[in-house]
Amino acid sequence: MLASRPTARAAAAPAARARRAVRVVSFAQQPAATAVAANKASKPALTNGVIFRQLFDGASSTYTYLLADPLSLEAVLIDPVLEQAERDLEVVDGLGLNLVLTLNTHCHADHITGSGKLKALRPGVRSAIAAASGAAGDVQLRDGDSVPFGALALACIATPGHTSGCMSFYLPPAAPGAAGLVFTGDALLIRGCGRTDFQGGDAAGLYDTVHARLFSLPDDTLVLPGHDYRGRTASSIAEERALNPRLTKGRGEFVALMAGLGLPYPKQIDRALPANLEDGARFPYE
Ligand SMILES: N[C@@H](CCC(=O)N[C@@H](CSS)C(=O)NCC(=O)O)C(=O)O
């Protein structure tokens, strides 16, 4: 279903959801996240029909993404970083948005999630992560779930392999002529992919899932990764399918390549993993 080209609003339509038996994760019963100083004077610029900002944490080279529905101004943050929580809220508030949800693509090994701190700073905000990650979160996501915010909805695509609980989030085209967006975490990086040597990593599984679940998305879908270590910001499904130096190899060659990467462990892994298993809730961490 994700290879077809519905608009985000159509994807969130109740009739379509019923036909596909998609579980819609509802946040409607939650109180309003907070009263923010809405910037009524200016309308946030749209990217592909949505309010979109790519934010960066230099210490871990992590991208955090802010997405919001231009009508309701309900917003989500994907892969927030603990040390950037105040920065993220400044951006949210500056645009007059109402943060309702934090989403993590996986239980990160290289930084502590900002979910816990953001929830403490903004009571009413909820957090979500794949159930398969084993990490805490207010909502435990499964493959095929739909995560609505305002009139938009993210589709959850299980993309295990970097870790056993990785999930990508797909926003179908939100306006006529717009491209969809896919937030791939560390499953698919620009001209690369996540390592597979810890947290249930599985190179063959990663190869299969990227080919089956991500490379089947529309060619012009923007690929928005969890990290980039060389200053690149975005790619597309067509680009990565054609040019990714790891994933264009055959499956056996890919598995051998991943086994030989020999990367040092992430510097923050010993503090990040236990903290992320508890949703970054007991900050500040040592
Ligand atoms: N040097 C960094 C960690 C770099 C690293 O291992 N990155 C991960 C994603 S974060 S779990 C990865 O999968 N990299 C793939 C690659 O090919 O580099 C640090 O110390 O934090």
Ligand SMILES: [Fe+2]
């Ligand atoms: Fe990772």
